[in-house]
Amino acid sequence: DIQMTQSPSSLSASVGDRVTITCRASQGIRNDLGWYQQKPGKAPKRLIYSASSLQSGVPSRFSGSGSGTEFTLTISSLQPEDFATYYCLQHNSYPRTFGQGTKVEIK
Amino acid sequence: EVQLVESGGGLVQPGGSLRLSCAASGFTFSSYAMSWVRQAPGKGLEWVSAISGSFSSTYYADSVKGRFTISRDNSKNTLSLQMSSLRAEDTAVYYCAAQESGSYVHWGQGSLVTVSS
Numbered sequence: 001d002i003q004m005t006q007s008p009s010s011l012s013a014s015v016g017d018r019v020t021i022t023c024r025a026s027q028g029i030r031n032d033l034g035w036y037q038q039k040p041g042k043a044p045k046r047l048i049y050s051a052s053s054l055q056s057g058v059p060s061r062f063s064g065s066g067s068g069t070e071f072t073l074t075i076s077s078l079q080p081e082d083f084a085t086y087y088c089l090q091h092n093s094y095p096r097t098f099g100q101g102t103k104v105e106i107k
Numbered sequence: 108e109v110q111l112v113e114s115g116g117g118l119v120q121p122g123g124s125l126r127l128s129c130a131a132s133g134f135t136f137s138s139y140a141m142s143w144v145r146q147a148p149g150k151g152l153e154w155v156s157a158i159s160g161s162f163s164s165t166y167y168a169d170s171v172k173g174r175f176t177i178s179r180d181n182s183k184n185t186l187s188l189q190m191s192s193l194r195a196e197d198t199a200v201y202y203c204a205a206q207e208s209g210s211y212v213h214w215g216q217g218s219l220v221t222v223s224s
Contacts, residue, residue, distance in 0.1 A: 034210030036152075043202055043214035044144075044152065050208055087152055091209040094166040096142070096154035 002026050002090050006099025012107040019075040021102045023088035028068045032092035035064055035073045038101075039084045047086075048073065078104070109133040109213045111203050116218030123193050123222070129186040129203030129215055137161075137181040140206040143188050145199035146217075155201070156188065171197075193222045 003026040013019050023033065031051035036044040046055045048064035051071055061076045075082055083106055088099040115127040127143070142157040156177040157166045165177050176189040186203050201218050204211035 032209055036211075038152075043217055044211075045214075046210060046212050049210050049212070053208070055212070089152075089154075089210055091206075094157065095168050096157070098152045098154065101151045 001095055002029060002093060002097055004088055004090055004097050004099040006088055006102055008102060009100060010103040010105060012105050013078050014107045015078055015080060017078045017107075019078050019082075019104060021073045021086055021088075023066075023071045023073075023099045025069045025071075025090055025092075029090045029092035031067045032090060033064075033066070033071050034089045034091065035062075036087045036089065037082075037084045038087065044087065075104075109205075111205065111213055111215035113201065113203055113215040113218035116201065116220045118221045118223065119193055120224050121194060121222055124189070124191040125193065125220060127188040127190065127201055127203075127218055127220070131184045131186065131203075131205070134205065134213070136179075136184040136205075141177075141179060141186045142204050142206060142211065143177065143186075144202045144204055144211070144214075145197075145220075146202070147196070147199040150199075153199070157206075158186070190220070193220075195222050198222045 005024045033051045035048040038044040047058050047062050052064045063074050086102045110132045112130045119125050140159050143155040145153050158177045174192045178187045198221050203215045205213040
């Protein structure tokens with residue numbers, strides 16, 4: 001099984017900050033990775049697919065990069081509505097695996 | 108508008124069974140691989156099972172293999188998850204999700220399954 005190691009597990013940031021979240025895969029997964037945002041009591045929402053493609057309707061301050069084993073999600077200027085938990089998901093092989101999540105909190 | 112609506116959750120005793128359903132609308136259901144993803148209270152997301160669009164292929168997490176069965180009825184635009192031999196650790200919100208470009212683009216609102224005596 002492919003393990004996804006996501007870091008940090010939580011971070012505190014201020015509105016306007018640049019935020020970077022990392023996911024490392026235990027083996028190469030090409031660009032078969034998505035990033036999700038989840039708010040309390042809500043279903044996850046896809047932000048990025050195929051590692052770097054922005055989901056339609058998602059603000060351009062979100063971006064994804066990486067290939068192989070190392071991936072990043074960047075929020076260029078954190079907005080109040082971005083405080084949430086973020087997950088990566090590999091879809092290179094079964095079983096699919098999520099990262100442990102990163103909770104982005106207000107500083 | 109794309110909609111995925113789960114139903115069938117509830118309280119069940121350990122060792123019991125439950126069947127979750129997911130009604131899909133607003134997209135060509137048969138063209139999408141579908142999955143179940145769960146989230147235990149206060150925990151992260153866990154992939155549970157998947158089925159291809161033509162339902163010829165099914166996949167399961169080791170934690171549910173042999174106990175859960177995924178199926179779909181493309182004529183009724185419905186995805187199902189039959190859960191048996193339920194354990195306390197199966198307690199979670201269960202989401203159905205539709206796959207596009209490899210990952211899950213459409214999600215239901217979730218259905219809570221509680222396994223407790």
